[in-house]
Amino acid sequence: MAENLVEMRELVKQFPVKSGLLQREVATVNAVAGVDLDVKRGETLGLVGESGCGKTTLGRMLVRLLEPTSGTINFDGQDVTHLSDRELKPFRKRVQIIFQDPYSSLDPRAQVGESIAEGLRLHGIGDKDERRERVTDMLELVGLKADHVGRYPHEFSGGQRQRIGIARALILKPDLVVADEPVSALDVSVQAQVLNLLKELQDELDLTLMFIAHNLGVVEHISNRVAVMYLGRIVELTDRDTLYANPLHPYTEALLSAIPIPDPDRSRDRHILQGEIPSPLNPPSGCHFHPRCPIARQGLCDVEDPRLMEGPDEVDHLAACWLRAGDRAVAGV
Numbered sequence: 448m449a450e451n452l453v454e455m456r457e458l459v460k461q462f463p464v465k466s467g468l469l470q471r472e473v474a475t476v477n478a479v480a481g482v483d484l485d486v487k488r489g490e491t492l493g494l495v496g497e498s499g500c501g502k503t504t505l506g507r508m509l510v511r512l513l514e515p516t517s518g519t520i521n522f523d524g525q526d527v528t529h530l531s532d533r534e535l536k537p538f539r540k541r542v543q544i545i546f547q548d549p550y551s552s553l554d555p556r557a558q559v560g561e562s563i564a565e566g567l568r569l570h571g572i573g574d575k576d577e578r579r580e581r582v583t584d585m586l587e588l589v590g591l592k593a594d595h596v597g598r599y600p601h602e603f604s605g606g607q608r609q610r611i612g613i614a615r616a617l618i619l620k621p622d623l624v625v626a627d628e629p630v631s632a633l634d635v636s637v638q639a640q641v642l643n644l645l646k647e648l649q650d651e652l653d654l655t656l657m658f659i660a661h662n663l664g665v666v667e668h669i670s671n672r673v674a675v676m677y678l679g680r681i682v683e684l685t686d687r688d689t690l691y692a693n694p695l696h697p698y699t700e701a702l703l704s705a706i707p708i709p710d711p712d713r714s715r716d717r718h719i720l721q722g723e724i725p726s727p728l729n730p731p732s733g734c735h736f737h738p739r740c741p742i743a744r745q746g747l748c749d750v751e752d753p754r755l756m757e758g759p760d761e762v763d764h765l766a767a768c769w770l771r772a773g774d775r776a777v778a779g780v
């Protein structure tokens with residue numbers, strides 16, 4: 448059995464920009480601009496970056512809600528990049544998504560039991576009684592009650608609705624779940640409960656998880672490895688402990704410094720990110736991060752585009768930067 452459940456290679460997603468009465472295509476946005484990324488069997492891979500960095504687009508391509516423009520996605524040894532509708536059905540049974548806003552992803556007129564059972568029905572699994580039993584078991588597994596089965600989404604709190612979203616994603620016993628900002632819409636007090644639930648379920652059900660977030664603080668406790676994304680590309684990738692202790696990329700350093708420290712006696716150097724993430728319609732020259740980078744070097748960073756490279760430490764640690772932490776002293780930065 449291969450170590451990698453998912454292998455994405457040179458993955459690109461472009462969206463056309465249309466204008467005028469005739470809606471002519473006037474430009475192309477590279478939302479995902481050539482990503483190579485593996486997801487190992489059984490791991491939680493955190494995928495982090497600001498809004499607009501392409502992380503949601505990447506997640507949606509992986510579950511095949513979006514068709515890649517180019518590149519390949521391999522899932523469990525099978526090329527799933529361009530599956531037909533008929534081929535997608537067995538794939539969808541194995542790969543599920545949890546959305547950020549559980550309310551808009553649930554039919555407000557359907558009882559939650561029906562929404563959770565939908566996947567079972569579509570795949571012809573069990574008769575009515577067996578499906579009901581599986582749904583009530585799943586409700587209890589995600590911390591709800593069996594008698595919630597006949598209630599409607601508006602009768603639940605945000606955290607409970609996300610538990611319903613998780614139940615719906617897990618009812619088919621998938622191998623891979625893409626959780627797209629599953630706690631971003633929840634109160635901070637509820638976020639920890641849902642994160643803990645996902646972690647427990649992952650261990651119990653032997654799931655592989657891609658966890659998408661815009662904040663490195665959210666993925667710290669749940670991830671085995673973390674990929675940091677900026678303007679459609681992965682800019683740093685390594686195991687969780689290495690990333691949080693020894694980030695190599697200035698963008699990762701800035702994201703890390705934004706995590707609040709609950710201990711008033713400890714502080715952290717703040718690297719405030721300047722400006723907004725640039726438009727992927729017109730990305731900056733050279734390193735795409737250079738207009739916001741506090742250590743950008745003129746004549747290098749604005750000209751030469753760094754690719755993901757092994758870092759100076761002796762672990763698998765990739766970063767796309769000419770002046771990675773560790774190399775900076777040598778470069779006189």
Ligand code: SF4
Binds near residue numbers: 697741742743769771
């Ligand atoms: Fe900053 Fe230059 Fe590294 Fe880009 S390549 S992150 S601009 S130091």
